[in-house]
Amino acid sequence: MDLGCGTGHLTRKIRSLTNGKVVGIDPSRGMIKEAVVKSRGLDIVYEIKSVEDIDYEDTFDVIFCNSAFQWFKEPEKTIKNCYRSLRRNGRIGIQAPAKKVYCPNFIEAIKLVKRDKMDYGNICPLQRTMVLS
Numbered sequence: 001m002d003l004g005c006g007t008g009h010l011t012r013k014i015r016s017l018t019n020g021k022v023v024g025i026d027p028s029r030g031m032i033k034e035a036v037v038k039s040r041g042l043d044i045v046y047e048i049k050s051v052e053d054i055d056y057e058d059t060f061d062v063i064f065c066n067s068a069f070q071w072f073k074e075p076e077k078t079i080k081n082c083y084r085s086l087r088r089n090g091r092i093g094i095q096a097p098a099k100k101v102y103c104p105n106f107i108e109a110i111k112l113v114k115r116d117k118m119d120y121g122n123i124c125p126l127q128r129t130m131v132l133s
């Protein structure tokens with residue numbers, strides 16, 4: 001699942017890396033409209049939805065979120081929704097400007113995960129970096 005997928009630039013890259021189901025979500029109707037047009041013929045499901053409203057359970061192996069977390073209004077709810085959406089041993093990769101001045105939500109979310117490992121799962125050090133763009 002690609003959170004805050006925008007026009008699907010990276011969602012399409014993800015599509016090329018897996019045979020699994022690929023879902024892109026974004027609350028912007030305009031972004032999703034463009035993503036759908038640009039992804040014609042590719043097996044990608046796009047949903048006009050905010051991360052705060054996702055209700056997947058035990059569905060995804062990987063959640064990807066590039067340059068969007070800083071816009072999410074409720075980091076605790078976001079992390080809970082993501083955790084619920086992931087399968088056992090699933091992983092989330094978040095890229096965000098990790099500076100308080102740009103992205104206080106991200107710093108807050110990392111603190112929550114560190115504070116309460118039982119609720120949110122364990123933090124793994126980044127083992128491999130994949131450059132998609």
Ligand SMILES: C[S@@+](CC[C@H](N)C(=O)[O-])C[C@H]1O[C@@H](n2cnc3c(N)ncnc32)[C@H](O)[C@@H]1O
Binds near residue numbers: 003005031067068
């Ligand atoms: C800078 S764009 C990044 C787009 C894409 N991830 C990329 O890297 O090309 C940030 C995106 O986050 C989306 N966004 C903002 N608030 C959101 C929310 N609450 N839930 C999901 N996406 C959100 C915006 O609509 C926008 O498309």
